Amino acid sequence: MKTWITRRDLIVPVVAAALVAVVAVGKVKASDHQQTVFTETNPRYDITDVFAFPAATPGRIALVLMTSSPLTPALTNSHRFADISEGIYQIKVDLDGDAVEDLVFQVSFTGPAGAQVVSVRGPSRPNETGVVNTFLTSGNLVTGPVNTNLGDPAGMQVFAGPRNDPFFIDLEQFFRIIPDRKPVTGPLSQLPPHPTASSFRPVGQAVDFLRGYNGLAIVIEVPRTALTSNDNHRRFGVWATVNLVNPPANQH
């Protein structure tokens, strides 16, 4: 039976952390997040980064979707991925350069916080392309507890759980340079700007704000051949979405 899941419009820019990945050399084009009240206050739906890179094992590719950063050591255990009743995570892959997904991984979670079970189905042809999707009901499936390496080393392997956030930013200094950066939770634009710095701290003094913080990571590793149509076309595009069952109204 197909279950309809609606994708919120607002998710488009949030999850358009798109990569143009070449099998040999990955290249990140852009990354941004927390662009709405909803995603800022519901970090499990807030995709911070999508990474694609050659895996440690030759001939394999790792895809990583990060959400919910920053998590402190204590909060890590109480935070969880979205339950399947709330929505699912998808990693979409364009094989021919038309920016339309040709393959999709659907990642869903069940169970209580701290004991969730992850299920990843894919890579499969999507039931439909675009913003409104349905659950895949057939195809390759890997399932098991979070915080565990799952799957077949020769096929698809999956890990879902807290992992150190690999992003680097000297956020404290950023706020001193641009103190009137406007969050979505209130009209901070009314604050007068009083910059106390004009540039980032130099190497050796700059401090990574995200050091030690975890994000919730979904990591999928597959053979390169699963994502490249043929040896003559080894380029593919990757992006990720969060699809909600009941999207909030008026979120743009």
Place this chain on the structure above:
Amino acid sequence: MTRRGWIVLLLTAVLAIGTSWGVTRLRASERKVAVPKPGAAAAKQFALREKDIAFFVKRAAEDTESAGDRAELAARYLQRARETGDFNDVILAENLSRKSLSLRSAHNLETNVILISALLEQHRFAEAHKLAEHLVAEEPDVDRYHSILGDIDLEVGDYAGARASFTAVHGPSRGGFSIAPSYARWLEISGDTKSARTMLYRALAKADSSDDLQRETVAWFHLRVSDIEMRNGRLRSAENILHAGREILPLDHRLLSADAHLAALRHDWRKTIALGDSAIVTVLDPGTIGLVGDAYAALGDTAKAAEYNRTMEVAVIQQPGSYHRAWSLFLLDHDRRVPEVLAKVQEELKTRKDIYGYDLLGWSLYKEHRYAEAQSAFVKALSQGTQDAVLYYHAGMIERAAGDTANARRYLQHALDLNPTFDPTHPAVAKATLDSLTH
């Protein structure tokens, strides 16, 4: 939580009765009275909290200019203070949040909320009020800031200000975790207990079903709802909610103390002693010490009762500044230190003119046999229409002493109608007084 600085000073007194406490606890155990055991989940949460504190201590040391890490650390210290009653953690939270704000004033508005909480824990209402006004001025669209300001307005007795603040909170936000408890308190003080209760129950249901809230916060919602139930005579509901809260945090001193109070309302004195002693192990709350002393008195153990009551008294007088309202009432109800309590209340009323301040003033004056002045104080204590049985009991007793039997009857009957179990002993006094007035 209230001022805890005196706790260290109290240790000497506590050590003096330490042996008898040990005996008391053993006896409680022998009687098979339910005493709490540490829950694995609670222990895990406490361990994680300590891990978090260590994490942010390290981060703050690594970046001496980090406002964010100092704010995060301040919030964790404040959380630990609520759980353990450690006043030093409140001071740490205040200092760290001030340091955070000095490092970065822009994009750091939320740190003011932490600072406000630390100030409120110390009863520094004027400073907290000023900061809350700043928050509202900077972010007039944030409902939570209006609610914080309204809450402080209630504390200082600015009811017009509270009305304006809570009216500014948009409807859909009123039931939120961070606003519902304050909004419900305003409803209660305004006399709409029914709506307050409904709002708190809804918030509790949300808290229970949320896996994002800290267990300490969920337990606090249980405490808040059980409190309104107890104050309105719904003891069975209060018991169920308290016990559900203790499933979440079995050793939470506030839940244990509330459970001890509930047992006292039922005249289950042995249970009162067992639960009260368990609460005191974590936090030497004078109110709970006094409650246990009363339980011993009810059981006829006057020596033990005197021991606890002396300790309670020492605890209260060591406290700097104004006395906690509950402790002050305890002293008045036991006809102890009445002039001191009166002087403290009069001093506090210069800056904090709320209905419970006037209640305390009126009750102190009653104990000093200054009935006309007590009546005047109660005009203000009852001015908001708050449906609190204790207020009406005090009002009734004052009217009787002043010779207004009609009002005395009306108030005492209303107190009993609101809650026939508003106190372990006073309802019986109210009934006897009513009988004497009738005949």
